[in-house]
Amino acid sequence: MVWHPSDKDSVDPILDAVLKHLSRDVDRPFSRNLNIPLFFYSSDSPNTPPGDTPQGLAARDILFVFTSVNTRGRKKWNDYVKDLSCEGSFRCVPVALDREGFGHGEEGGLDGLNFLRAYEWPEGSRSQQAILAMAHEIYRHGFVEIKEGDKGKDSSIKIFLSHAKSGDTGLRHAKAIKGFIDNTNMSRFFDATEISTGFRFDEEIIRHIKESTVLAIGSDAYSSRYWCQREILCAKEYHRPMIAVNCLEEYEDRIFPAGANVPCVHVAPEPPLGEPNILRILIAAIRETIRHHHALKSLEYYRSQGWIDRDCTFVSRPPEIRQLPAPSEERITKICYPEPPIYSEEADWHDRLGIEAFTPLWREGEKSSLNGRRVGISISDVPSDGFSRYHLHGNQSIRLAQDLGRHLLARSATLIYGGDLRKDGFTDFILQEAIALKNRLNTDNLHVENHLAWPLYCSDAEIVAWRARYRTVMKTVPHDIPNDVISEVDKDKFLPPSTPENKYIRSRCLTEMRTESIGSSHARICAGGKLSGYNGKMPGVLEEILMALDRKKPIYLLGGFGGVVGEVCKVLRGEPYPEPLTRTWQITHNEGYSVLQEIARGYDRHADYEVIESTLKGIELRELARDAGLEEEEYSRLMQTPFLDECVHIVVRGLKEINHCHESA
Numbered sequence: 001m002v003w004h005p006s007d008k009d010s011v012d013p014i015l016d017a018v019l020k021h022l023s024r025d026v027d028r029p030f031s032r033n034l035n036i037p038l039f040f041y042s043s044d045s046p047n048t049p050p051g052d053t054p055q056g057l058a059a060r061d062i063l064f065v066f067t068s069v070n071t072r073g074r075k076k077w078n079d080y081v082k083d084l085s086c087e088g089s090f091r092c093v094p095v096a097l098d099r100e101g102f103g104h105g106e107e108g109g110l111d112g113l114n115f116l117r118a119y120e121w122p123e124g125s126r127s128q129q130a131i132l133a134m135a136h137e138i139y140r141h142g143f144v145e146i147k148e149g150d151k152g153k154d155s156s157i158k159i160f161l162s163h164a165k166s167g168d169t170g171l172r173h174a175k176a177i178k179g180f181i182d183n184t185n186m187s188r189f190f191d192a193t194e195i196s197t198g199f200r201f202d203e204e205i206i207r208h209i210k211e212s213t214v215l216a217i218g219s220d221a222y223s224s225r226y227w228c229q230r231e232i233l234c235a236k237e238y239h240r241p242m243i244a245v246n247c248l249e250e251y252e253d254r255i256f257p258a259g260a261n262v263p264c265v266h267v268a269p270e271p272p273l274g275e276p277n278i279l280r281i282l283i284a285a286i287r288e289t290i291r292h293h294h295a296l297k298s299l300e301y302y303r304s305q306g307w308i309d310r311d312c313t314f315v316s317r318p319p320e321i322r323q324l325p326a327p328s329e330e331r332i333t334k335i336c337y338p339e340p341p342i343y344s345e346e347a348d349w350h351d352r353l354g355i356e357a358f359t360p361l362w363r364e365g366e367k368s369s370l371n372g373r374r375v376g377i378s379i380s381d382v383p384s385d386g387f388s389r390y391h392l393h394g395n396q397s398i399r400l401a402q403d404l405g406r407h408l409l410a411r412s413a414t415l416i417y418g419g420d421l422r423k424d425g426f427t428d429f430i431l432q433e434a435i436a437l438k439n440r441l442n443t444d445n446l447h448v449e450n451h452l453a454w455p456l457y458c459s460d461a462e463i464v465a466w467r468a469r470y471r472t473v474m475k476t477v478p479h480d481i482p483n484d485v486i487s488e489v490d491k492d493k494f495l496p497p498s499t500p501e502n503k504y505i506r507s508r509c510l511t512e513m514r515t516e517s518i519g520s521s522h523a524r525i526c527a528g529g530k531l532s533g534y535n536g537k538m539p540g541v542l543e544e545i546l547m548a549l550d551r552k553k554p555i556y557l558l559g560g561f562g563g564v565v566g567e568v569c570k571v572l573r574g575e576p577y578p579e580p581l582t583r584t585w586q587i588t589h590n591e592g593y594s595v596l597q598e599i600a601r602g603y604d605r606h607a608d609y610e611v612i613e614s615t616l617k618g619i620e621l622r623e624l625a626r627d628a629g630l631e632e633e634e635y636s637r638l639m640q641t642p643f644l645d646e647c648v649h650i651v652v653r654g655l656k657e658i659n660h661c662h663e664s665a
Contacts (some may be wrong), residue, residue, distance in 0.1 A: 002041040002054070002084070003066035003387060004077055010097050010118070011066055017127040018134065018157045019393060026398045026429065030340050030436055032263075032317075034291045036138070037643055040393060043303055044386030046070065049080035051389045052256060055233045057642070059297075060142050063092045064134060065110065066118070067101030077373040082108030086343050093134070102278065128279040135286040136186065143293040157289055158187045159282075160212035162231040163222065169269045170219035176273035177215065177281060186282075202230075204599070206251035209234045213289045214242040215281065216259055219269070223256035232258045236322060239315070241292040243285045248401045254324065261317055263288050291318040295338040298645075302360045307649060308336050318342045319357050321349065340406075341646070346444055361407060363646055369656050370413035374449075376521040377404060377417050377430075378418060382528045382563035390562040392642060397528050398429050403648050404525060405430040405448075409437055409470055411652070414447035416521050418540075420514060434473040442554045448474045453513035455506070458494040480515040481505075484603065497535060500592060504599045507536045511605075522657070523554040523628070529564030531580045534591040537600050538607040539564045542581070546615060554658055556651050560642035569639040571616040572624070581616070583609040629657030 001018070003011045024035040037057070041050040047242045054063055065084060071077045086092035086109035096102050096115040104110045116137070121129035136157060140146070144155040157254050161177060163170035181187075205227075214235040222228050236258050244264040265284050267277045295316040302308050312334035319335045335357045340346075344364075350357045358364070379401045381394050404648060408415055415434075417427055427450055434448050448470075467476055481491055485505045489495055497503045518524060526548075529541030536543060541564040548555045561570030567578040579585045586609070587594045600606035626633035630650065638650045 001038070001064045001066070002050070002081070003069060004046065004070040004074075005043050006046050006070040007066060007068050007097055010068075013127045014066075014118070014130040014134075017131040021131050021283060022138075022290075023137065023393075024399060026395055026402065032291070032338070032340075034287055034294065035339075035399075035644070036290070036294060038393065039391040039642075040387040041391055042387040044388060047074060047076060047650070048388070049077050050387065050391075053080075053084060054090070054391075056085075058090060060091060061089045062138050062141050063090050064095055064137075065092060065104070066095045066097055066102045067110075067115070068097040069100035072100050072103045078104075081110065084109045086110065086113075093137045093141070095134075117445070121630065125276065125279060128276070128283060132279060132283050132286065135283065135290060136184075139286060139290050139293070142290070143297070156185050156187050157286060158208070158212040159285060160209050160214045160231070160235075162214055162228060162235075163217040164219050164225045164228055166221050166225070168271075169249060170217045170222055172271045173217050173219075173245070173247055173267070173273045176271075177217075177278055178198065180275065180278045180282070205231065206234055209240060210238045212240065213285050214240055215245055216242060216262075216286055217245045217247060218252070218259070219247055220252055223252060223254060223259065229256055229258070230287070232256060234319070239323075241285070241289040241316075243281065244290055245281055256554075258322065261320055293639075299336055299338065299360065302645075303336075308335055309361050312336045314425065317357070318346075319350075321353070324353070324355070334358075341437045343439075349431065361645060361652070362410065366411050366656075368412050370408060370411040370659055372412075373523070373655060373659050374414045374416055374521045375408055376518060376524040376544075376548075377401065377408075377415060378524060378526040378529070378541050379404075380528050380530060380541060380563070382561065382566075383530060383533065390566075392561060396642075397642075399646055400527055400558070400561065400647065401430055403644050404651065405433045406437055407648050407652055408655075409434055409448070411447055411656075413655070414449060416449045416451060416517055418451050418453070418517060418544075431470045431474055433471070438473055444472075449477050449516040449517075450474050451477045451479060451513055453479055453506075453509040454491065455493075455495045455509070458492070477517070479509070479516055482508050482512045484508070500595045500599055503535070503592070503596050504537075504603075507600065508598065508605065510536045510540065514540070514544050514547055518544060518551060518553065523556070523655060524548040525556045525558070526565050527558035527561045527563075528566075531564055531567070532586070534590075535604065537596065538586070538612075541565060542568070542612070548610065549619070552627070554654070555624070556628055556654065557624075557639055558641075558647050558651075559639040560647070568616060572619055572621055572639060577613060577617070581612065585608075627658075629654035629661070 022034050022036045023038055024033045025031055039054060041054060043050055043094050065081060067081065071081050081104050090114060092109055094104060094110045094113055094115045095118050097118050102115060105113055105115060116133050133412060138157040144559050159181060161174045163174040165171060216232060242262045244259055244262055246264055246266045247269045249269040263284055265281050267273060296314055299314045303310060313332050315335060315337050318337050324332060333354060333356060335355060337357065337359060339359045339361060341359050341362045347357060379397055381397045382390055395534060405415055417430060431448060454545050481489060485508050489505060495502055495505060497506055524544065526541055526545055529539055531539055534540050545568060557569055559566045567580050570578050596608050622632050625632045628635060634650055638647065641647060
């Protein structure tokens with residue numbers, strides 16, 4: 001997504017809606033939301049466009065370009081938009097925020113393209129209209145084969161409205177949805193009135209369902225009607241996306257089992273069904289349609305990469321017993337479905353029928369594969385630069401920490417983290433993930449160590465509350481004040497970073513904590529990291545990388561998330577040495593840093609950036625990969641990929657390999 005910073009007020013609500021509907025909710029880590037990779041391009045200066053252009057990273061890349069008087073009226077921005085590529089894997093969708101934005105349709109990559117007209121979206125439902133329109137374009141351009149000469153309408157999503165004919169609720173709601181769809185570029189099948197005279201009723205219904213997303217409008221009479229049940233069964237038989245719309249007035253004596261295992265939207269039964277609820281229903285339908293197709297495409301790709309057995313079958317939802325073939329047909333014993341795994345209690349029928357159901361990143365047999373391994377995790381957020389150079393949303397680092405934490409803990413590893421006690425800090429997210437995982441796996445064998453430097457643990461009430469909240473999954477490891485500075489402080493009082501001397505003492509304590517926690521770990525995973533605004537003698541993640549390298553610890557550098565690790569990976573790839581890793585840049589971008597360094601130099605504990613540069617340039621990628629249990633090509637990919645699943649897969653594979661070698665030694 002590309003936009004001008006002066007259009008922030010118009011674009012931000014749209015981006016919030018995109019994040020809400022198209023990416024996994026960090027507050028609901030086991031939800032089955034879409035998790036499409038999203039990249040953002042803008043700037044923190046109205047006269048300066050982003051530092052680079054979107055890169056093709058997938059089989060199909062959908063590029064939304066928000067155009068306006070601001071992108072058209074500033075030469076550098078106008079040239080930037082004009083030069084955007086809409087060829088190869090790219091499909092461009094221009095979004096006009098005002099009428100002046102249409103000017104971009106006269107030249108460059110957007111020449112001749114039809115625009116979404118954002119300025120026509122009603123103010124009260126602007127975000128919903130935006131996500132509906134944009135999600136529809138993602139479906140059309142991402143999952144439909146559009147041939148030259150095809151009409152745009154031919155690629156539209158097809159909606160099958162399944163409803164009871166008797167009673168008023170289902171029929172009225174279906175008519176309201178039909179009326180709304182008829183004023184869009186979507187297609188829909190309503191009921192028997194749509195079947196041409198002389199054609200078989202059942203064959204026509206099945207034909208429509210086989211190419212549609214089904215909206216099952218669940219009124220009181222719905223699940224007891226024969227044709228409603230037939231439509232649901234047909235949708236499941238042909239693996240179609242489906243949404244349940246719950247509009248019960250009073251009572252349903254039996255929920256039809258085949259209608260479960262799908263998303264559900266609740267609306268009131270009373271008419272009329274207003275536009276806000278229609279938008280909710282249609283957004284859910286398109287989102288589930290995209291999720292369905294994206295899941296199957298992803299699973300197919302993972303199999304081509306060797307992640308998944310070639311003899312397994314794919315499903316876009318957790319498996320259902322009715323999806324298994326009849327006894328006379330070929331027996332299916334392996335089923336792969338999208339992340340995240342379902343709870344073990346729900347999966348108990350798999351073993352009874354001799355079925356192994358798994359996700360691309362998790363199989364039940366792996367639950368002890370990292371037993372005894374102590375893995376340190378160094379992930380911190382990267383301050384925003386207005387998406388000029390770093391194009392991932394800040395939530396992506398949280399998702400990465402959650403996903404890595406989940407998969408390491410599920411495999412019986414002990415997770416070591418340098419504590420962040422802020423509300424909604426990274427430790428908080430990891431521990432919430434650990435609690436959810438503990439419940440899902442029904443196990444007490446989960447381990448998180450939260451290492452705290454002095455004076456972070458001096459606030460008794462806070463640390464007691466913290467320990468009480470996470471006692472079942474976390475061990476707190478406080479680290480003492482180093483001997484060389486202990487005489488300068490009262491260890492029972494909190495030391496604020498209010499003077500250069502205090503900052504140095506806190507820096508020493510952080511270094512001490514990092515030294516001991518890294519020394520007690522078997523491997524280290526690093527991503528992101530602040531390049532400025534940190535508390536130590538150098539960026540914290542950089543110090544942890546250097547310590548891990550010095551101690552010959554296997555280290556996994558996830559450079560696709562920018563920050564410190566991204567800059568370090570540039571060095572390993574042989575690119576020009578990054579300016580942010582130099583002493584001059586650090587002094588320029590960190591107030592008071594030169595004074596802190598001078599104090600540290602007096603103790604011979606300063607950050608020597610010439611030594612740092614020499615160390616990083618001296619790293620052999622082949623050896624780094626070997627020590628991490630990976631091939632050099634795999635490690636190179638790990639240093640670049642921004643995709644969470646791929647990062648988790650590579651890291652877990654490497655850790656399992658070195659653990660296997662350790663056990664075999």
